[in-house]
Amino acid sequence: MPVLKPIFQLDDFSFRFPESAQPTLHTITLAIYPQERLVITGPSGCGKSTLLYVLNRLYPHNCDGEVSGNVRIFGRISQEYEPGEANRHVATVFQDPDSQFCMPTVEEELAFTLENLQVPREEMPKRIDRILRMTGLDDIRHGVIQNFSGGMKQRIATACALIMEPDCLLLDEPLAHLDPLTAKEFVAWLGQLQQQSGLAIVAVEHKLELWGEFFDREVSLSENGAIQKDQAYTRRNAPFLPKRETAKQPKVLFEARDVSITRASKALLRGASLQLYEGEVMVIAGPNGSGKSTLLKALCGIMKRDSGMISGEFAGFVPQSPEQLFLSKTVEEELSYSGNSSPHDVKDLLEALALNPIAQDHPFSVSHGQKRRVAIGAMLADRRQVLLLDEPTAGQDLKALMELHHQITSRAQDGCALIVVTHDMNFALSIADTICLMKDGRLSAPLEPQELFSSPALLAEHRLYWPEKEESYATSFT
């Protein structure tokens, strides 16, 4: 077998952003070969995405980063390429499905790539036909991209990358915004494409349990941006999360009955009812677009309901991006904003949520986990004892999940009631007292987590997936 030339060759490569004191990537030596399926792992903020951006030459070109050592792409030093030149052979799919398109329809978006490559007009229809067939997207050729779901958008983005006929495909947490079954389907689809085209795949990911056996090599980065391990990939199960002791009390804290919302003659919620007890943690799960966020917004009153009634304690809402709630210049002011809590109570809350060290910081400048704690604190200070958390697990690494777990446990022990919307069934199982499923605006009756665990049909119907029980039903659904 002939020795393959590496696509990427990094020698003793270090990289530092101009605004930070420490290098983000630290003396990295790495070679990536054709047809490899490689995953880059590591804790949040360790420089995984930065490494990916170095490979596709977006960095250091676009950020004035300080560089030492060498990156060779196809044997040629990265700096010698013109902007965009290396990208003809190295394609990328990004994390956010909403900000990687610039044309309205799928066909035009595919053509955009070909226009960049200056492919003659006569040749374009052929290549577009071929890629649509290969990716199974024939039916949506003239579809408007903005109307598709996140999973479909990621497929379209992948098709747009593959139409370049690249030698390597880079993926930056492509599953972060997808529901679990959609994610599984995407992985299976990508595997087939890779076999057909023989390109190399380099992905950045921390939710490995969704990828099954996909990869064959793993490079893990440590906190300081150096390579910790470079080894053969082994299939991962979902990380172990401790089961929470229930803190449920017999007192009903919050009740909603027959809540319905219709907007633009589309029923978003159809008669949703639920009851929350003091100290209860309820998980709501279901496919993208089933009305979960709408339900939370209706429960806390920021979306007007057309019918139904809500009684009990006020509900507070923590959006997926908690900074959406912030109105003040310091964390402390943020908590005392509403004026519903005395300065003494605010002090107690800062203490309980471990916010004292950052009490005088700007709420936008703290870490993501801290932002969520500030948002929870603000809700509690507004005298909202029922907390509604929208997708707090999306895109979070294990450390962040543990912190969230701890946070939910302590709040439940303090007598709050919580509703957590999540796709992560492993996480759901570890924290939930009850699980409600949602589909097409309908909310199921509360289920015991074990009940759901033993009902694959119910899981598949709601596009959920229990990571430990691989394959058995996920494939039958697609």
Added chain:
Amino acid sequence: MRRLLHEMNPSLKFLAVTACMLALAFFFNPWTPLMFFLGIVLVQLLFSQTNWKLWSLVMLPFVFGAFGYFWTTLVFGESGDGPVLWTIGMIEITAQKWEHAWSLSLRVLAFSSISLLFAFTTDPVRFIQSLMQQGKLSPKLAFSVLISYQFLPVLKTEFEQLQQAHRLRGPGAKPTPFKRITALRRLLIPLLAGAVRKAERAAFAMEARAFTGAARSHYREIKLGHKDYALLGMFSLVLALSCSAVFWT
């Protein structure tokens, strides 16, 4: 026939519309804008598939504007020496005032009709593509416009989400009118910060797909042919006929 205006080369259409507006600015009699307005509506009736209900709705504010001009000119306009036609209360309406009032308000209608014709019959994406192909607009500029066009709905959802989240926080301890205005600033800063982040991501995504702003081929060719020149001729005819009002009134 009914698709002709929609299919017209957008750059040429833009040129025609701009030229008409510039030319109209030099005519100060009421008949020119009136004839032009009627002519343009007729052209749009014959050669386009317009949703006239929507058209009337969009036209409504312009009609109010036109009436505003008409009325304020009658009340506050310069009287001149001409004969007084009527007297309403304190206001003497002279022939000159009467003509000026009509002229100003019909001008508003003429300008809005031609603008609406362009807006109702032009696909923005095609317009930009045409500017790139016929107008030699730089691809960097063209695609920044196209991509912001894609972002509008995304920004709108984001704005709504922010508004909802802030509604939950309530008006704060002591809501004063001044505080309400500063609250708007609180909405705008996170919205703009989000937009900057999104713009950076979009720029990365484009470069990652080998977009450099250099010369490119075009998948959808925006043609420039006989039909387009014929339509240009028709616009010129409408304009010329309306302008000729100077000679026969």
